[in-house]
Amino acid sequence: MTAGPATPIAPARTAVPAGTAEPSGAADPTGPVRIALIGTHGFGAVHLRTLARLESTGISRLVGVVDVAEPPEELRAIHHRSLADLLHATPPQDRPEIVIIATPIDTHAPLATEALAAGLDVYLEKPPVPALTDLRGLLEAALAAGRSVQVGFQARGGSGVDVLRDEVATEALGRIDAVHVYGAWRRDRAYYRRSAWAGRRRLNGRRVADGVATNPLAHAVHAGLVIAGIQEVSDIRSVTTELRRAHDIEADDTTFLRIDPMGDGPAVVCALTTTAPEQSAPWIEISGPDGSHRLHYTDDASQRTGADGTTGTLTHQRSDLLENLIVHVRDRGIALISPLTSTGAFSAVLEAIQSAPDPTPIAAEAIEWQGEGDAAHPVVEDIEQTLRAALAEGRPFSELGVSWAREDAVHVWTPPPR
Numbered sequence: 389m390t391a392g393p394a395t396p397i398a399p400a401r402t403a404v405p406a407g408t409a410e411p412s413g414a415a416d417p418t419g420p421v422r423i424a425l426i427g428t429h430g431f432g433a434v435h436l437r438t439l440a441r442l443e444s445t446g447i448s449r450l451v452g453v454v455d456v457a458e459p460p461e462e463l464r465a466i467h468h469r470s471l472a473d474l475l476h477a478t479p480p481q482d483r484p485e486i487v488i489i490a491t492p493i494d495t496h497a498p499l500a501t502e503a504l505a506a507g508l509d510v511y512l513e514k515p516p517v518p519a520l521t522d523l524r525g526l527l528e529a530a531l532a533a534g535r536s537v538q539v540g541f542q543a544r545g546g547s548g549v550d551v552l553r554d555e556v557a558t559e560a561l562g563r564i565d566a567v568h569v570y571g572a573w574r575r576d577r578a579y580y581r582r583s584a585w586a587g588r589r590r591l592n593g594r595r596v597a598d599g600v601a602t603n604p605l606a607h608a609v610h611a612g613l614v615i616a617g618i619q620e621v622s623d624i625r626s627v628t629t630e631l632r633r634a635h636d637i638e639a640d641d642t643t644f645l646r647i648d649p650m651g652d653g654p655a656v657v658c659a660l661t662t663t664a665p666e667q668s669a670p671w672i673e674i675s676g677p678d679g680s681h682r683l684h685y686t687d688d689a690s691q692r693t694g695a696d697g698t699t700g701t702l703t704h705q706r707s708d709l710l711e712n713l714i715v716h717v718r719d720r721g722i723a724l725i726s727p728l729t730s731t732g733a734f735s736a737v738l739e740a741i742q743s744a745p746d747p748t749p750i751a752a753e754a755i756e757w758q759g760e761g762d763a764a765h766p767v768v769e770d771i772e773q774t775l776r777a778a779l780a781e782g783r784p785f786s787e788l789g790v791s792w793a794r795e796d797a798v799h800v801w802t803p804p805p806r
Contacts, residue, residue: 568612575765632747
């Protein structure tokens with residue numbers, strides 16, 4: 389059977405202190421929201437396309453871009469080298485209300501803090517910060533400024549995540565012991581050569597945190613945590629990691645994660661790679677005595693299987709996170725879908741990954757390189773079967789008898805005391 393669009397569950401509202409003053413050039417509540425973009429290349433180019441669509445409908449207006457590199461020709465008239473330059477040069481009627489930050493991960497916290505201090509709301513690309521301490525500082529900055537931060541975990545825009553979250557909370561499929569997260573993607577050498585920070589854990593003495601679980605498949609990890617009801621750092625008992633790499637990079641490209649909760653809720657078990665022979669749609673699955681439900685969040689579709697083996701396909705509505713922030717800025721009573729306050733657990737997982745030793749190289753005899761030059765990509769031996777086995781067993785790769793995995797790469801992290 390096929391069900392219609394699922395009704396999303398409203399996320400918790402994010403509070404803004406009463407009496408917060410608007411910055412100079414306060415908004416016309418009937419006019420388009422004024423937006424600036426920091427970072428016009430890479431994923432910034434995706435934001436430019438979204439902004440063009442929103443501007444065509446009258447929802448928003450692009451008033452400035454910031455980039456250390458030259459932007460596209462059509463943006464040079466509104467190009468600035470820094471946010472401070474943009475704010476200084478822009479007349480009050482063109483002052484941005486929202487700043488989108490699509491820059492290297494290690495610049496997120498300082499740029500977002502600067503924007504908040506200037507009285508601006510922020511759309512911040514994922515991962516929001518490279519360290520747990522940065523998250524705490526940014527949350528304090530947002531609270532002090534009375535402004536909001538939406539984080540670009542795009543999977544949260546799909547209502548399928550909320551459907552599975554509700555099924556876990558209500559035990560609609562019976563008690564769920566684990567939320568399973570599967571991601572088998574393929575990335576070539578060009579992907580990890582696209583910028584100085586790509587594939588790095590550190591750069592110039594600063595954390596970058598660009599690994600498979602914290603960047604390309606971060607959406608899946610975050611969504612899995614949401615579905616399990618794990619939101620705060622305090623919700624986590626421990627994080628078990630096994631980090632490996634086949635690419636010639638510093639960060640992990642093949643990773644096992646198990647996030648165990650403090651309470652009696654389900655664990656989140658993740659098996660992720662960018663070394664698959666072909667890229668497939670990632671999925672998140674819950675299974676209980678009364679059936680299972682697998683969500684393909686990139687497709688906004690899911691398959692629910694009952695205890696009797698009958699299956700049904702559901703389609704899910706999707707909300708644009710930037711549009712949601714725009715509406716929120718005009719009416720603070722409207723909740724953000726992916727607020728910074730909901731990223732504590734994910735930031736703890738990132739901290740666990742960054743606190744572990746550098747990923748262990750996978751033996752060359754277990755890797756087959758396919759393609760030539762920058763288009764070449766590694767395929768790890770039996771990688772897709774290994775990912776599925778790790779999920780089914782709930783155990784790291786090295787406990788499955790895999791030839792290329794050794795137990796010395798397994799580490800357990802526990803949250804620091806507050």
